[in-house]
Amino acid sequence: MPRSEQANQQIRDERRRQILNVAAEIFARKGLAEARISDIAAASGISQGLIYRYFASKEELLRAVIANALDQVLTGLQELREQPGTPWEKLYRLTAYMWEGMRRRPAYVHVVLHTLISEAVPEEIRALARRYVRESYTFFRELIVEGQQAGQVVLADPEELTLLYGSLLQGLATGAWFMDDYSEVQPSIERMLRILKP
Amino acid sequence: MPRSEQANQQIRDERRRQILNVAAEIFARKGLAEARISDIAAASGISQGLIYRYFASKEELLRAVIANALDQVLTGLQELREQPGTPWEKLYRLTAYMWEGMRRRPAYVHVVLHTLISEAVPEEIRALARRYVRESYTFFRELIVEGQQAGQVVLADPEELTLLYGSLLQGLATGAWFMDDYSEVQPSIERMLRILKP
Amino acid sequence: MPRSEQANQQIRDERRRQILNVAAEIFARKGLAEARISDIAAASGISQGLIYRYFASKEELLRAVIANALDQVLTGLQELREQPGTPWEKLYRLTAYMWEGMRRRPAYVHVVLHTLISEAVPEEIRALARRYVRESYTFFRELIVEGQQAGQVVLADPEELTLLYGSLLQGLATGAWFMDDYSEVQPSIERMLRILKP
Amino acid sequence: MPRSEQANQQIRDERRRQILNVAAEIFARKGLAEARISDIAAASGISQGLIYRYFASKEELLRAVIANALDQVLTGLQELREQPGTPWEKLYRLTAYMWEGMRRRPAYVHVVLHTLISEAVPEEIRALARRYVRESYTFFRELIVEGQQAGQVVLADPEELTLLYGSLLQGLATGAWFMDDYSEVQPSIERMLRILKP
DNA sequence: AATGAATGAGGTTTCATTCAT
DNA sequence: AATGAATGAAACCTCATTCAT
Numbered sequence: 001m002p003r004s005e006q007a008n009q010q011i012r013d014e015r016r017r018q019i020l021n022v023a024a025e026i027f028a029r030k031g032l033a034e035a036r037i038s039d040i041a042a043a044s045g046i047s048q049g050l051i052y053r054y055f056a057s058k059e060e061l062l063r064a065v066i067a068n069a070l071d072q073v074l075t076g077l078q079e080l081r082e083q084p085g086t087p088w089e090k091l092y093r094l095t096a097y098m099w100e101g102m103r104r105r106p107a108y109v110h111v112v113l114h115t116l117i118s119e120a121v122p123e124e125i126r127a128l129a130r131r132y133v134r135e136s137y138t139f140f141r142e143l144i145v146e147g148q149q150a151g152q153v154v155l156a157d158p159e160e161l162t163l164l165y166g167s168l169l170q171g172l173a174t175g176a177w178f179m180d181d182y183s184e185v186q187p188s189i190e191r192m193l194r195i196l197k198p
Numbered sequence: 199m200p201r202s203e204q205a206n207q208q209i210r211d212e213r214r215r216q217i218l219n220v221a222a223e224i225f226a227r228k229g230l231a232e233a234r235i236s237d238i239a240a241a242s243g244i245s246q247g248l249i250y251r252y253f254a255s256k257e258e259l260l261r262a263v264i265a266n267a268l269d270q271v272l273t274g275l276q277e278l279r280e281q282p283g284t285p286w287e288k289l290y291r292l293t294a295y296m297w298e299g300m301r302r303r304p305a306y307v308h309v310v311l312h313t314l315i316s317e318a319v320p321e322e323i324r325a326l327a328r329r330y331v332r333e334s335y336t337f338f339r340e341l342i343v344e345g346q347q348a349g350q351v352v353l354a355d356p357e358e359l360t361l362l363y364g365s366l367l368q369g370l371a372t373g374a375w376f377m378d379d380y381s382e383v384q385p386s387i388e389r390m391l392r393i394l395k396p
Numbered sequence: 397m398p399r400s401e402q403a404n405q406q407i408r409d410e411r412r413r414q415i416l417n418v419a420a421e422i423f424a425r426k427g428l429a430e431a432r433i434s435d436i437a438a439a440s441g442i443s444q445g446l447i448y449r450y451f452a453s454k455e456e457l458l459r460a461v462i463a464n465a466l467d468q469v470l471t472g473l474q475e476l477r478e479q480p481g482t483p484w485e486k487l488y489r490l491t492a493y494m495w496e497g498m499r500r501r502p503a504y505v506h507v508v509l510h511t512l513i514s515e516a517v518p519e520e521i522r523a524l525a526r527r528y529v530r531e532s533y534t535f536f537r538e539l540i541v542e543g544q545q546a547g548q549v550v551l552a553d554p555e556e557l558t559l560l561y562g563s564l565l566q567g568l569a570t571g572a573w574f575m576d577d578y579s580e581v582q583p584s585i586e587r588m589l590r591i592l593k594p
Numbered sequence: 595m596p597r598s599e600q601a602n603q604q605i606r607d608e609r610r611r612q613i614l615n616v617a618a619e620i621f622a623r624k625g626l627a628e629a630r631i632s633d634i635a636a637a638s639g640i641s642q643g644l645i646y647r648y649f650a651s652k653e654e655l656l657r658a659v660i661a662n663a664l665d666q667v668l669t670g671l672q673e674l675r676e677q678p679g680t681p682w683e684k685l686y687r688l689t690a691y692m693w694e695g696m697r698r699r700p701a702y703v704h705v706v707l708h709t710l711i712s713e714a715v716p717e718e719i720r721a722l723a724r725r726y727v728r729e730s731y732t733f734f735r736e737l738i739v740e741g742q743q744a745g746q747v748v749l750a751d752p753e754e755l756t757l758l759y760g761s762l763l764q765g766l767a768t769g770a771w772f773m774d775d776y777s778e779v780q781p782s783i784e785r786m787l788r789i790l791k792p
Numbered sequence: 793a794a795t796g797a798a799t800g801a802g803g804t805t806t807c808a809t810t811c812a813t
Numbered sequence: 814a815a816t817g818a819a820t821g822a823a824a825c826c827t828c829a830t831t832c833a834t
Contacts, residue, residue: 134377164389175361191362426714427711430627574710577731
């Protein structure tokens with residue numbers, strides 16, 4: 001007797017997520033080119049062939065990983081956007097949220113970084129990854145301008161402040177991974193925000 | 199014919215440097231895995247075979263590129279170390295020097311970044327790249343501590359300050375490359391150093 | 397419940413024949429290697445797995461298709477053999493029958509052709525397909541010899557005549573398929589037989 | 595010291611032709627799908643990789659084989675066209691030429707047949723193969739019409755005659771291959787032309 | 793010193809077939 | 814009887830590297 005439609009769907013959903021998570025990890029560590037489908041299959045405990053029932057190609061799998069990450073971040077930002085508070089409070093929550101995200105899913109940050117820095121990745125996927133960064137920066141900038149209007153953020157060029165703030169977050173996200181000596185150091189949110197203080 | 203031998207050696211040195219520069223560019227854009235020896239040969243205007251007269255393998259070539267970058271940065275840092283001035287003046291010069299370097303040789307930054315984030319690169323080479331970062335951080339930290347003693351740098355945990363400052367530089371170096379919207383923005387040295395101000 | 401068993405058997409027979417017909421079509425268009433079991437399953441409206449309840453393998457399925465075609469042609473030839481008339485009348489009926497068959501079931505002709513010309517098909521199946529041709533040729537030859545004895549067929553080497561006549565039929569069968577310009581042309585039976593006329 | 599430009603070119607030309615000839619043989623026996631690049635490499639006595647320095651893909655190789663065959667046939671037909679004689683003499687020479695060609699390069703005939711009969715072959719290549727047949731048929735038709743005007747060919751529909759004549763040739767070309775019993779039979783040119791006689 | 797023809801290992805992807813349900 | 818998820822064996826193709834000239 002065939003499995004019920006529902007049971008099948010559940011199996012498929014679960015498998016898909018499983019592959020997606022494993023792939024994020026492997027892509028994060030090796031990048032698109034050096035990540036082997038066999039690595040992902042082995043780490044998922046399935047055969048290589050099965051991956052192709054869920055994703056059309058290795059590149060398609062990477063795209064799905066990034067779209068997934070993008071989705072989660074955007075959802076989080078959207079929630080933050082809707083919360084009340086002064087601009088500075090919002091900046092504080094945003095910074096905490098980003099920092100927390102980097103700590104919990106470092107793979108996401110690294111997949112995106114790999115994708116952005118390698119021209120070998122198809123432009124379409126890179127565009128997706130760029131959107132990931134751009135959306136974040138746009139939100140940073142909004143809050144910075146609000147903060148300036150409220151007198152809580154220094155009156156400098158908002159573009160410059162956004163770039164500095166964003167770069168700091170990005171540098172922290174990537175640096176912590178491979179600088180063992182500093183991986184224990186936990187910079188305080190307040191200190192990060194120092195760069196925006198009047 | 200010593201003259202001819204000398205000339206030969208000069209040709210060899212010249213060619214070696216040429217390959218090294220081209221390779222830095224290509225490794226920076228694609229990473230180790232996706233950079234093709236044929237790309238490098240073509241861009242250098244020589245045959246594939248000839249590259250192997252200068253470098254034993256593709257990995258060896260990457261190592262040479264990184265060693266070269268490392269060498270240049272360390273030399274620069276050493277010069278800065280020997281110059282006189284207050285700690286803050288030194289920090290200013292250091293920041294300007296790093297920023298200038300990133301702007302002039304972005305390829306170096308990216309080769310190192312590629313190497314650091316990809317586990318597919320042989321550990322030996324990654325260790326070299328890590329040294330690149332570590333040496334810089336060590337210098338940052340020295341100056342920060344000196345600055346604290348001179349009352350010019352905020353009295354916070356030096357490790358934390360070093361990480362923040364280093365991450366900011368690193369984030370600026372990588373971010374500017376692919377964030378077109380912000381590639382024109384020129385953050386001021388003073389503002390970068392804001393993060394260390396008392 | 398004998399009734400249900402009987403019904404079951406009927407369903408099975410029906411389904412088997414359905415798969416066989418679909419497979420003939422697909423094998424005819426793509427050949428053994430490029431015909432996908434999934435194509436056949438989809439076109440039959442059943443799952444891939446189910447095909448294996450009816451046929452042990454893709455090759456086995458091809459064999460059944462050819463055996464089926466062979467069976468139908470041989471039955472037809474047998475009927476012709478038993479009909480009365482002069483040798484020439486029989487040749488006329490044979491030619492009309494073959495031509496009609498090609499027109500109505502072009503897939504059969506093409507499956508057989510695919511099988512005959514591809515060494516990639518297992519020898520056992522090719523032998524079956526060859527038998528298809530051989531049996532026809534044997535019948536052609538019989539009638540040609542009879543015709544010669546009756547003075548209705550030219551007195552040339554019967555082998556040569558058989559080959560020419562058979563090749564003509566075969567050429568017509570395959571050629572018409574892909575020569576669009578000539579697919580409308582309907583050669584008359586008399587003209588085909590011209591090659592055997594005294 | 596590098597090889598001279600000329601020597602290199604010679605090596606390349608020879609290799610290319612060698613691969614082309616071997617490939618014709620293998621494609622003729624197995625068709626595009628079942629012909630293995632490894633088969634062709636082994637039969638050519640070279641590595642698989644080398645084939646890709648001469649032909650971009652397996653399909654591209656098939657295309658080259660067919661273009662090559664097409665080229666040779668068209669050249670031959672052109673020469674025949676320019677020779678003097680009555681229409682019937684020309685038809686005789688044409689038939690002899692085609693028959694001779696089939697006997698000497700049966701592989702060409704079969705590659706073309708494989709290509710025409712399999713929908714799995716890319717349409718672009720099939721179009722090339724169709725051109726092979728069409729050009730021949732066009733020439734057949736020309737001579738048949740001329741023959742009719744000269745009273746040497748029966749006054750039937752030229753299309754019908756062309757189809758019959760072409761099918762006969764085609765059937766002979768393919769049939770002889772796998773009908774062992776008849777492979778020794780050598781039909782006379784005169785007898786083949788019988789189908790066009792008044 | 794220099795070239796580029798040649799090799800061969802290894803990766804992605806496809807699909808016939810099996811098997812749990 | 815029926816499904817479709819899962820497997821695994823090839824096959825195509827790409828390159829780093831070697832080597833004859």
